[in-house]
Amino acid sequence: MxxxxxxxxxxxxxxxxxxxxxxxxxxxxxRQVGEKYTCFVAVKNDDVTRTVVNSVVGTVDLCVRHPLHGETYPAEPGNTPFYSRIYQPDQPKFGYLTNVCVAKYARRQGIASNMLLLAIDAARLDGAESIYIHVHKDNLPARRLYDHVGFKMVDMDGARQS
Known part of the structure; x- marks a missing residue:
């Protein structure tokens, strides 16, 4: 080739x-009624003309919803059994953050922290009383970032820390 x-x-x-x-x-x-999804996108702010894709430097997704039946804190998306996909509207809403990404060349500039803080504020405005994020236990840079922003560990198993 x-x-x-x-x-x-x-x-x-x-x-x-x-x-x-x-x-x-x-x-x-x-997605479903009762779930509010928002994607925050950080873009370059300069005078260079480029495509939208080439302007993106970071993203974070936010879902605000009530817990599912049997859920004490959110499972990673796609890991809940079908029978437990019933919302508990009498329980307080929570925010769940996923897909926290920053381009390698743009890291260590506060972009991820600012996106997370913005997403946390948005979750609170949408009625979330608590906010969760999953992270692999070996992902030390992400764990330090989440700790810096104010997240606390609520559970650890063999694959991840929340």
């Missing part, structure tokens, strides 16, 4: 990944 072919394949793969994530985000944002 020629280098030009490999580069073309990588560009196509990257574009495909962008489209899949965009459609997954649209699906999440149009």
């Amino acid at each position: 020629k280098i030009s072919q490999a580069i073309a394949m990588l560009k196509a793969l990257k574009e495909s990944l962008h489209h899949r994530e965009f459609h997954a985000l649209k699906k999440r944002c149009g």
Whole structure:
């Protein structure tokens, strides 16, 4: 395979990944009644002309909802059994943050902290009494970030810390 072919394949793969994530985000944002999804996007603020995709430096998703039957704090999306997908509207709402991402070149500039603080404020405005985020126990930079923003560990199992 020629280098030009490999580069073309990588560009196509990257574009495909962008489209899949965009459609997954649209699906999440149009989800069930009783759930409010918001995606916060941090973009470059300079005078350079570029595509929207090339302007994005970070994202974080927020879901605000009531807990599901049997849920004490949120499971990672897709990990709840079908029979427990019944909301408990008599229980306080919570916020659940996912997909915290910052481009490598833009890290250590406060972007993630600012996005998280904005998402936390938005969750509170939407009635969330508590806010959760999952993080892998070995992801020390993320754990330090979440600790810095004010998150506290509520559970740890073999795969993650919340």
